[in-house]
Structures are given as structure tokens and as C-alpha cells.
Amino acid sequence: MDPQLRTLLRAAARLFLPAGIYPWQFARWKLRLDAVFLALLRRGLLPDRGRLLDLGCGQGVLLALLAAAADQYERGQWPTGWPPPPRNLLLHGFEFRADRVITARRALAGRATIALCDVRSADFPASPVVVLFDVLMYLERPEQERVLEKAAAAVEPGGTLLLRETDAGGGLAFQMSRWSERLLQAGRGRLRDPLCYRSAMDWTRLLGGLHFSVTAEPMDAGTPFANVLFVARKGA
Numbered sequence: 001m002d003p004q005l006r007t008l009l010r011a012a013a014r015l016f017l018p019a020g021i022y023p024w025q026f027a028r029w030k031l032r033l034d035a036v037f038l039a040l041l042r043r044g045l046l047p048d049r050g051r052l053l054d055l056g057c058g059q060g061v062l063l064a065l066l067a068a069a070a071d072q073y074e075r076g077q078w079p080t081g082w083p084p085p086p087r088n089l090l091l092h093g094f095e096f097r098a099d100r101v102i103t104a105r106r107a108l109a110g111r112a113t114i115a116l117c118d119v120r121s122a123d124f125p126a127s128p129v130v131v132l133f134d135v136l137m138y139l140e141r142p143e144q145e146r147v148l149e150k151a152a153a154a155v156e157p158g159g160t161l162l163l164r165e166t167d168a169g170g171g172l173a174f175q176m177s178r179w180s181e182r183l184l185q186a187g188r189g190r191l192r193d194p195l196c197y198r199s200a201m202d203w204t205r206l207l208g209g210l211h212f213s214v215t216a217e218p219m220d221a222g223t224p225f226a227n228v229l230f231v232a233r234k235g236a
């Protein structure tokens with residue numbers, strides 16, 4: 001791994017130490033193993049200004065990475081050949097679980113606004129970029145569509161909606177993803193909660209129906225899973 005990149009990941013994970021050892025360890029491994037976070041920076045998918053709205057932000061791993069990235073870039077510690085990270089972007093997360101909101105607020109210490117709310121009922125402020133990573137699978141199909149419609153309406157003209165979900169048409173990799181999530185649900189005591197998956201083609205169709213131009217990219221590097229990143233751009 002590029003030494004500058006290793007420094008960035010360590011700095012982002014270290015933000016969670018005030019919240020405890022488990023949040024730090026979770027962030028540390030999540031950032032190392034989940035390709036989607038660094039893909040946003042490596043491909044320059046985020047604007048420099050405005051608001052980033054992270055729906056279902058969890059403990060704030062993406063927001064911490066962006067805060068650390070701005071700091072590292074200002075220090076001159078940045079991977080060679082990568083575009084500059086956003087440095088003037090307002091970070092705003094919505095999260096349903098109170099314990100994760102507490103963790104995110106402790107970690108980010110004023111670097112981001114974290115709201116305790118349910119994305120199914122919350123109003124979304126206008127933003128040039130809206131992020132939905134691994135959220136919609138926990139909702140029923142009509143709820144998925146309503147949340148996606150609200151998120152699409154919140155994206156400003158010329159902005160981007162970034163959706164990451166598991167591809168139900170992914171064959172064995174999808175089955176690995178589904179059973180892995182079931183094990184996680186069992187550990188949380190929520191084994192009976194339904195999980196609702198769609199194929200990559202279905203997600204692309206839904207986003208296209210909301211007037212986005214969509215590209216879909218596998219986001220499963222180094223894992224046996226069927227994750228896909230959908231980059232949905234709204235016309236100006």
C-alpha cells in the first residue's frame with residue numbers, strides 16, 4: 001500500500017479512539033477492506049463545495065475519511081496522482097441508531113453534523129452529492145422507492161447520487177453477501193428483520209426513471225461479495 005494512503009487510513013480510523021476501542025477497530029478494518037470509500041477519492045467523485053449528505057451514515061466512517069483526507073492534503077501527504085480531496089465540503093450524516101450517532105459525534109467532534117433520524121420520514125436538504133451505502137436493503141420495496149425518490153429530489157442540478165447495494169443477480173457472490181449479512185443480523189439480535197435486495201439492472205432502471213444518467217461499477221475488490229456502486233448524475 002502507498003505510504004501516503006496508509007497514513008490517511010490510520011488518521012481516519014484514529015478519529016474514533018475517543019469513542020472507544022471497538023469503533024476504532026471497526027473503522028480501521030472497514031476502511032482497509034471496503035473498496036468503496038477510497039474509490040470516491042481516487043476517482044474524484046465528490047465536489048469541493050456544498051453539502052455531502054450521507055444517508056444511513058452509521059458511525060461516520062466515510063465522513064471521518066473525508067475529514068482526515070482534507071487534513072492530510074493540507075499537510076502535503078497525499079497519494080501521488082490522485083485528485084485533491086474535497087476541502088470545503090459540509091459533512092452531514094443521517095443515522096437511525098442512537099449509539100452510532102453518539103459514536104460519530106464523538107469521533108468527528110464538530111467536523112460533521114450528525115442527525116438522529118429515520119431516512120424514511122426525514123426531509124433531505126438540497127445537496128450536490130447524496131450518499132446511500134448499504135441502506136436500502138434494510139427497507140421494504142415501497143420504502144426503498146420512496147427514500148430513493150426523496151434522495152433524488154435532494155440532489156441539486158448537476159449533482160450526483162452515489163448508491164452502493166448488493167446485486168441480487170450476482171450469483172454465488174450474491175449468496176455469499178446475503179448469508180454474510182444474515183450472520184451480522186443474527187449478531188445484532190435482528191435475525192427476523194427482512195432484507196430486500198434488487199438486481200443491478202433493477203437499481204439502474206429505478207435511478208434512470210428518476211432522470212439520472214447511471215454508471216454501475218463492481219465494488220467488491222478483495223471480497224467474495226456482489227457489491228455494486230451506482231454513480232447517478234443529474235443533468236444541470
